[in-house]
Structure formats: structure tokens, C-alpha cells
Amino acid sequence: MIRTAGLGKTFDGGVAAVKGVDITVEPGEIVGFLGPNGAGKTTTMRMLTTLLRPTSGTATVAGHDLTGEPREVRGRIGYVAQGSGLAPATPLKDDLELQGRLYGLSRREVAARAEEVLARLELTGLDARPAAALSGGQRRRFDIAFALLHDPALLFLDEPTTGLDPQSRAGLWDHIRALRAEHGMTIFLTTHYLDEAGALCDRLVVIDHGVIVAEGTPAELKTGGRTLDDVFLDLTGRAPREEAGR
Numbered sequence: 051m052i053r054t055a056g057l058g059k060t061f062d063g064g065v066a067a068v069k070g071v072d073i074t075v076e077p078g079e080i081v082g083f084l085g086p087n088g089a090g091k092t093t094t095m096r097m098l099t100t101l102l103r104p105t106s107g108t109a110t111v112a113g114h115d116l117t118g119e120p121r122e123v124r125g126r127i128g129y130v131a132q133g134s135g136l137a138p139a140t141p142l143k144d145d146l147e148l149q150g151r152l153y154g155l156s157r158r159e160v161a162a163r164a165e166e167v168l169a170r171l172e173l174t175g176l177d178a179r180p181a182a183a184l185s186g187g188q189r190r191r192f193d194i195a196f197a198l199l200h201d202p203a204l205l206f207l208d209e210p211t212t213g214l215d216p217q218s219r220a221g222l223w224d225h226i227r228a229l230r231a232e233h234g235m236t237i238f239l240t241t242h243y244l245d246e247a248g249a250l251c252d253r254l255v256v257i258d259h260g261v262i263v264a265e266g267t268p269a270e271l272k273t274g275g276r277t278l279d280d281v282f283l284d285l286t287g288r289a290p291r292e293e294a295g296r
């Protein structure tokens with residue numbers, strides 16, 4: 051579903067944020083993309099979602115060439131960026147309709163899709179409210195609902211649970227798990243919560259200073275009885291808890 055070869059990004063001004071990474075994500079996998087602040091996670095995600103043009107390498111995303119067919123890639127992926135993009139004061143159903151129309155869906159199609167997606171995320175009925183009248187966890191679920199409106203095969207989530215309390219985080223992970231289990235969705239996500247990533251993800255990819263420094267199943271990475279926090283510290287020299295602001 052994702053295959054990159056030597057994908058890299060050097061920003062104008064010379065910052066080499068991502069230095070030629072090879073990443074593979076198979077259909078139906080949940081892959082966690084981990085690394086300290088400034089490691090290159092968001093830059094990689096922004097390249098894979100066509101928002102940033104790579105300066106080196108190639109990639110196929112959801113069956114299409116990333117730089118040659120960006121429009122086709124965009125049609126098959128959903129992306130939830132860091133932080134919420136919801137307008138605080140507009141009823142969410144109005145924005146859902148607008149978003150659906152932007153994807154080229156008819157009014158009737160949007161209504162049907164919105165109903166299905168809201169039910170999946172246990173948000174039915176809440177779309178009459180504006181985002182300001184929702185909890186943090188509900189807002190994050192609406193962010194995901196917006197990204198699912200056009201029925202993508204692949205979902206990118208950049209720190210979906212940051213800022214949520216532990217209970218809301220656990221609820222959101224359950225929803226993410228269900229998207230894969232019940233709908234076969236492929237999911238590529240970043241998070242600073244390593245224990246949660248270890249419990250959710252089939253595979254983890256660790257990036258530091260723009261280079262992939264480890265990858266494998268959580269069990270493969272946790273060699274010698276180490277926790278993922280230990281592994282992260284050994285690989286990057288930094289403690290993930292500080293990174294998560296805890």
C-alpha cells in the first residue's frame with residue numbers, strides 16, 4: 051500500500067529533514083512511525099500525502115506514483131494532521147457536506163457516507179453541534195470522520211491521540227483498531243505513546259535524524275526483555291515520555 055525507495059526531503063535553506071528512507075506498508079497493516087521531536091515523521095507523512103514534494107527518491111502510495119499521479123493518490127488516502135482542523139462554531143454536518151462536495155460526491159452520497167462514517171466512529175447525532183461543543187476525544191473522531199468521507203483505502207494519522215486523557219486515548223485506539231478489523235483499512239500513524247503503539251501496531255518503524263534506525267514487530271524490537279521505552283532510548287538517546295510531554 052506504501053512503498054518508498056530513497057525518499058528524501060531537503061528544505062530550501064539546506065535542512066535535510068528526511069534522508070532517503072525505504073518504507074513498506076502492506077494492505078491491511080497498522081504501522082506506527084516513531085521518533086523523537088524533529089526526527090522527520092511529519093515531513094515524511096506530508097510527502098506521502100502529496101502535501102510536500104520530495105527532493106529525492108520515489109514512492110508508490112495506494113497504487114499510484116506519488117509524484118506522477120498525486121491526484122489519484124489523494125483520492126485514495128485520508129489524512130488527519132496534527133491538531134484539529136475543525137471550525138469551532140459551524141455545525142459539523144455543514145462542514146461534512148462541504149467536504150463531501152469538494153470530493154465530488156453528490157448531496158445524497160455525502161449524506162449516506164456521513165451517516166455511515168459517523169456510525170462507525172460512534173458520533174451519530176453529534177454532527178448537529180459545532181466542534182466547540184464536543185469533548186477532545188469526540189473532536190478527534192470527527193477529524194477522522196472527515197478523512198474517511200471519500201472512502202479511502204489508506205489512512206494517515208499524525209499523532210491522533212496527543213492531548214487526550216488516557217481514557218479518551220484508549221477509546222480512540224479502539225476505534226482505529228476497528229477501522230482495520232471491520233473495514234480492512236490500512237493505517238500509518240505517528241505517536242509518542244510507545245506502549246500504546248506497541249499494543250496497536252503490527253509493525254513499528256523508528257526514524258531519527260531523518261534516517262530509519264529500526265523496524266519490526268513490537269515483539270521483534272523488544273529484544274532481551276526490554277520495553278519499547280528502553281528500545282527508543284537506546285536508539286535515539288532520548289526518552290519518549292519527555293517527548294510526549296508527560
Ligand SMILES: Nc1ncnc2c1ncn2[C@@H]1O[C@H](COP(=O)(O)OP(=O)(O)OP(=O)(O)O)[C@@H](O)[C@H]1O
Pocket residue numbers: 061062063065066067085086087088089090091092093094
Ligand atoms: N518548512 C520547513 N523548513 C525548514 N525546516 C523544516 C521545515 N519543516 C520541518 N523542518 C525541519 O525538519 C526536521 C524534521 O521535522 P518534522 O516536523 O518532520 O519532525 P517530526 O519528527 O514530525 O517532529 P515532531 O515529533 O516534533 O512533530 C526538523 O529539524 C524541522 O525543524
